Amino acid sequence: AQRVTQPEKLLSVFKGAPVELKCNYSYSGSPELFWYVQYSRQRLQLLLRHISRESIKGFTADLNKGETSFHLKKPFAQEEDSAMYYCASNTGNQFYFGTGTSLTVIP
Amino acid sequence: GAGVSQSPRYKVAKRGQDVALRCDPISGHVSLFWYQQALGQGPEFLTYFQNEAQLDKSGLPSDRFFAERPEGSVSTLKIQRTQQEDSAVYLCASSYPRTGGAVADTQYFGPGTRLTVL
Numbered sequence: 001a002q003r004v005t006q007p008e009k010l011l012s013v014f015k016g017a018p019v020e021l022k023c024n025y026s027y028s029g030s031p032e033l034f035w036y037v038q039y040s041r042q043r044l045q046l047l048l049r050h051i052s053r054e055s056i057k058g059f060t061a062d063l064n065k066g067e068t069s070f071h072l073k074k075p076f077a078q079e080e081d082s083a084m085y086y087c088a089s090n091t092g093n094q095f096y097f098g099t100g101t102s103l104t105v106i107p
Numbered sequence: 108g109a110g111v112s113q114s115p116r117y118k119v120a121k122r123g124q125d126v127a128l129r130c131d132p133i134s135g136h137v138s139l140f141w142y143q144q145a146l147g148q149g150p151e152f153l154t155y156f157q158n159e160a161q162l163d164k165s166g167l168p169s170d171r172f173f174a175e176r177p178e179g180s181v182s183t184l185k186i187q188r189t190q191q192e193d194s195a196v197y198l199c200a201s202s203y204p205r206t207g208g209a210v211a212d213t214q215y216f217g218p219g220t221r222l223t224v225l
Contacts, residue, residue: 004149043110044150044198044216086149093163095140095214097149 003027004089006098013077014106021072021101023061023087031089033063033070036097038084047072047085057081077105109133111217113199119223120189128184128220132201139182140214141174142198150198156182189224196221 003026013019025031033050048056050063050070061072070087082105087098112131120126132139138157142150143166152166158179167174171190176182186193200214 006149009147043218044200046213049213088149093155094152094166095142095150096152097142099147099149 004087004096004098006085006087006101008101009099010102010104012104012106015079016076019074019077019081019103019105021085021087021103023070023072023098025068025070025087025089025096027068027089027091029091030065031091033061034088034090034095035059035061035070035072036086036088038086040083044086077103079105079107081105111199111201111215113197113217113220115220116218117221117223119225121225122189122191124189125185125187126189126222128186128197128222130182130184130199130201130217132180132182132199133203133215134180136201136203136215137179138202138204138212138214139176140200140202141182141184142200143168144196144198144219146195153184153197186222189222191224194222194224 005024007022035047036044037047038044059074061070063070084100084102086100089096114129140155141153144150154174155163156176159176171187173185196219198219199217202212202214204212
């Protein structure tokens with residue numbers, strides 16, 4: 001079965017510092033990878049997907065098939081980035097989510 | 108436009124009671140997903156509908172869980188004889204496949220129903 005691992009449950013960085021949220025997946029095929037975000041008192045929403053190769057709110061994520069990773073990065077963290085971040089993978093009809101990383105950006 | 112809505116937002120049930128959770132997807136969205144999110148965990152896939160057809164129910168934890176979407180829009184997740192381990196937030200998401208019925212499209216999530224079983 002697929003598995004998505006987010007090793008850090010909590011991550012704190014200072015405003016303006018770089019941030020990297022780690023995600024590793026286990027699947028021998030070619031899954032689609034996503035990052036979802038949940039801001040305080042808001043619903044879960046898509047942040048970005050690897051197939052789009054886009055930058056959203058300054059965040060990027062590169063799929064590294066050799067390391068089976070899809071880490072989320074931003075060069076300069078902002079206070080409004082504080083949220084819960086979930087990495088997810090999809091094959092077929094199913095989506096698999098990681099356990100999430102709570103990011104706090106310290107002013 | 109209106110997003111995905113779920114009702115009730117909160118449900119408290121005594122162990123052994125049956126509960127029904129409702130999801131109203133975004134109008135026109137073909138795909139509908141149910142997830143279970145336990146405290147401190149990520150969402151776990153339960154089941155998937157394409158229109159009224161339940162194409163995947165492999166994530167339902169037991170035969171006490173049943174989901175339906177009879178007219179291809181509103182969906183109901185029913186849990187019979189609730190147990191304490193069923194306590195969780197139940198999330199519904201819908202999406203409109205962009206091409207060829209692809210499943211992996213942007214999912215729009217509802218606010219969830221928080222179920223507490225005493």
